[in-house]
Amino acid sequence: MNVKELVTLIDGTLLNPSANLMREIRGGCGADLMSDVLASIQPEAVLLTGLCNPQVVRTAQMADVAAIILVRGKVPARETLELAEKEHIALISSPFGMFALCGKLYQAGLPSLERSVNSPACD
């Protein structure tokens, strides 16, 4: 699934025009704790989060996240939007909640890209 298809699937609004709509999404990860994201997420995942500050984008950039979904129709801070635009990472707002979104994406065939705390190293 690419970013464009993702936006349609979740009735989302793409907030930054610089995003690459063709970028392929390999799976998903839902978390509000950025340290958790950094510890567990595998590359090219979509990140579902309720956190709206610039750290979400920074985290996404460090962890090679393919797209960010803000749950429950949340609107990000201006700094967050500007950073996402600068770094070309898709920032999408969806009216659905975290639980519903995870379900939708999982049902659409996206696997979980969250690793267990017991897995040895980051890659």
Next chain:
Amino acid sequence: MSPVSESQKKPMTDQDAENITRTEELAYELKVEEVMTKDLKTLAPDATMQDALEAFREERISGAPVVAKGKLVGLISMEDLIRCLRLNDLAASISDYMTTNPQSIRSKDPVVEALKQFAATHYGRFPVLDEHDSLVGIITKGDLTRGILAALQHDYHEEEVRRYRASHLFEDIESDRSSLILRYNIKKGDFVLGGAASSKIKRALLRLGATPQIARRAGIAVYEAEMNLIIHTTNGGVIRAEIEPHQIAINAYDDGPGIEDVDLAMRPGFSTADDDVRELGFGAGMGLVNIQRCVDSMRLESIIGKGTNLKMKIFLPNQEVMGEGFGQNKES
């Protein structure tokens, strides 16, 4: 652009294919007005062919629009002038020799329209009209080539150029041991800028030819360390990244307050961060644990009242060294 005959065809490399696609895209994206010549030499229909000759010579042009009362009435070209010279008729007025009702093109048309017109006719230039039929420029095949080349050059991936340059950094510098040191000052409490240094380090590593995996590991580790400096220090701190072909050594150090119990700080889930920090998605006591997982070696030294120094190292295997020209073929 124009169709290529069989005999001119050469085997196409991936790079060729990429550029051709972009050229084709540009033909649709660029407008005629972006590539046309705007600084126009125009001639009046009642001027003489001698005037045309002088104008062509002085301006080093081979054709010009003929304009009366602000409207385009014709086009005079070198061919018309040659015809006139053969008849020894330089005193005649331009209107006798010009092409009347010349084929024109709209300024807002995409360049591909001009390409089509050049391909379909034998003309060397077209006058360019705006939406009010006023003459605003002239376009030649040379303008097209220059315009497209300039646009191609402009958007030739700047990042790739940077990456190519940086990926050879260490090749031509001889020493027993060369390294590149990057330093970033991190301000206490600057959450909006938090991660900016890590972002720059990650980008630098990619440009130097690090694999995406190495850059990601370093990025995550240094980002956690950067957030620690922002959250926990008295006066902020410094991130120092020393990059060598075979290793990346990153130090994050500060001048206080220092960590009371280093072993306790290393324990997963232990944190002294307050609720404000937790609201930012940090302060869960996972930072140091996370760093440890991403780097090959980590040492945390701290003295209460003096400061903390977190030393991280990532080692690069032989086939993944940076800055020695191997990076250019790697995927990002």
